[in-house]
Amino acid sequence: MSIHINANPDDIAETVLMPGDPMRAKWAAETFLEDAVQVNSTRGMLGFTGTWKGQRVTIHGSGMGMPTLSIYVNELIRDFGAKTLLRIGSCGAMQEHVSLRDIVLPQTASSISTPSSSIFRDVNFAPVADFAMLRAADNAARVLGVTPHIGGIYSSDTFYDERPDLNEQLTRHGCLAVEMETAELYTLAARYSVRALTVLTVSDHLLTEESLPSEERETSFRDMIQIALTAAFADAS
Numbered sequence: 001m002s003i004h005i006n007a008n009p010d011d012i013a014e015t016v017l018m019p020g021d022p023m024r025a026k027w028a029a030e031t032f033l034e035d036a037v038q039v040n041s042t043r044g045m046l047g048f049t050g051t052w053k054g055q056r057v058t059i060h061g062s063g064m065g066m067p068t069l070s071i072y073v074n075e076l077i078r079d080f081g082a083k084t085l086l087r088i089g090s091c092g093a094m095q096e097h098v099s100l101r102d103i104v105l106p107q108t109a110s111s112i113s114t115p116s117s118s119i120f121r122d123v124n125f126a127p128v129a130d131f132a133m134l135r136a137a138d139n140a141a142r143v144l145g146v147t148p149h150i151g152g153i154y155s156s157d158t159f160y161d162e163r164p165d166l167n168e169q170l171t172r173h174g175c176l177a178v179e180m181e182t183a184e185l186y187t188l189a190a191r192y193s194v195r196a197l198t199v200l201t202v203s204d205h206l207l208t209e210e211s212l213p214s215e216e217r218e219t220s221f222r223d224m225i226q227i228a229l230t231a232a233f234a235d236a237s
């Protein structure tokens, strides 16, 4: 039991998938896991543990934004022994060649700040994905007939951004997409020597202003979860 996760020590698996939305965690657990049981509901943040192809997996919401994700990731690692954490989420495309429904695998995530920024003082720490899982996710996507975009993304502190000039510079420097969690996830993974990877689906486009119809979000979510689970256990098979 930790402050925000009302679970017993053995209730959480070493591998944790983290969608932002707790109801997505429920849907993903019911759709992909066998024998899934709910292990957390504190503050409405749902977590479930079950098995996928015989491997124990927890699917737990992260909430939106880095401060919230940071709370759950800290507790999952420090209090429950999580060793492999994968964010599954949506992003806004920042390049012409990145389209709605595409999969983005972030190698790194730029940010203005993260909950961890202050410990680095003047250093802009460069958070990175676990390379073995990144490579496995690339392979898993290609098996599904999907060519993912691999590169840098931007983890923003704001969804309703008032800085179009900032987005322009990030686009100019090849940033693939914007979301709100990965820079802190990768930083915490580095701090605690655990593995982390984010798998994203493009739900909206900053340049064209298109967005994915809600009925299509589920299909794209399926590919993303399949890719994340395959990457998490690639070295176990």
Ligand code: HPA
Residues within 6 Å of the ligand: 090, 091, 092, 156, 158, 159, 178, 179, 180, 203, 204
């Ligand atoms: N901005 C920030 N986070 C996001 C976006 C966005 O446009 N789309 C999905 N997550």
